[in-house]
Amino acid sequence: MPFSLRLTSPRRLLLISLADDPVYADLEVQWVDGPGTGRGLVLLAIRREDSTTDVYVDERVSLPPEDYEVAAGIASFNEVRMQRARFEVDGAGVDLDLDTALADGRTLTMRIRERLAQPRWKADMLAPAGHAMTRPRFFPFFWMGEIGFLRWRNATVEVATDGQPRRVVRAGVPWRLTRYATAPMTALWNEAADGPAVTDDRDQLRALAVTRAGHTLTIEHDPPFPDVADLPPGSSVSGRVTAGVDGRVQLGGAWWARRAADTVELGIDIDEPWRPGRQPVIASAVFTMLRVFRTWPTTYRWRATVDLSAATPTIRSGWSRTS
Secondary structure (H helix, E strand, O other): OOOOEEEOOEEEEEEEEEOOOOOEEEEEEEEEEEOOOEEEEEEEEEEOOOOOEEEEEEOOOOOOHHHHOOOOOEEEEEEEOOEEEEEEEEOOEEEEEEEEEOOOOOEEEEEEEEEOOOOOOOEEEEOHHHHHOOOOOOEEEEEEEEEEEEEOOOEEEEEEEOOEEOOEOEEEOOEEEEEEEEEEEEEEEOOOEEEEOOOOOOOEEEEEEEEEOOEEEEEEEEEEEEOHHHOOOOOEEEEEEEEEEOOEEEEEEEEEEEEEOOEEEEEEEEEEOOOOOOOOHHHHHHHHHOOHHHHHHHHEEEEEEEEOOOOOOEEEEEEEEOO
16 A cells, blocks of 8 residues: 555635735644644744745644645744634634744734625635645645635734734735635645555555545546555556546546566656636636646656565655656
8 A cells, every 4th residue: 555645634724925024925824623633723834035834833732743844844843822813714704813922032913804795706726835845745735625815895904923014915906815715625645654564455446535524535546556566576557646626636647666576666747737627717817827826736756665575565655846
């Protein structure tokens, strides 16, 4: 079983881009809730100068740091006592209050509220979080269901560091570059491994799937991926792999496996860009104009080596990126 697919904890999500903070360019607020995790807020703050991330986790929440190896990696992982930690999202808007200390000694205050009389504009998207990752430990499948942009009118956006107000990047009329999702589903595909291989008694793998809030992410292999221990020495097999949400294919690539003696080399090359599918007119225009939304997945390559010579097979695997 050389492949893996694991859900992470976010249940609600808000992203905001700052124009004038001297340290941070982007902030991401998550509400996490899960068995063994606890309930509370997580703040990801992307540093402006090197795209590394400071992660702030409410001390009442327990999370593995490796889940947050995005962008250029983690600069610091901080357990903090968050004050006024409230985050609600629904079809009519968002209500967020957050006060926390920052790693550089400053304080951060966020007040974001929007309530709409009519259902808000929204889209579904594969967030391009992976485009900035330089040393990926996994393929970041961050699917943002029902994501919308915050309007300029009838919304409150107050972000301050040490009491100094910060400007939010404008996305164009009538929106700020602040977006929030009511149905995020984040999953880590094929996390890097170096040690004993996971074994399974099935002779082939057709698909892996995870489900959250009524949405299902499925990774499918065509033809089904065989048990590598059953490959004859000197043989090779290949096929296609697709990833999709709720039956709609999002991206695809080629998989292959080659065995020589007791060593099996495996690979996945993502070669099909993200397919936005049917979207609201404005979202479709953005996804078309900004090429990064579609093309970042095609820079990802996965390689693995399985050693079958020992009593317990071992695997060494990881992702890399092409330019």
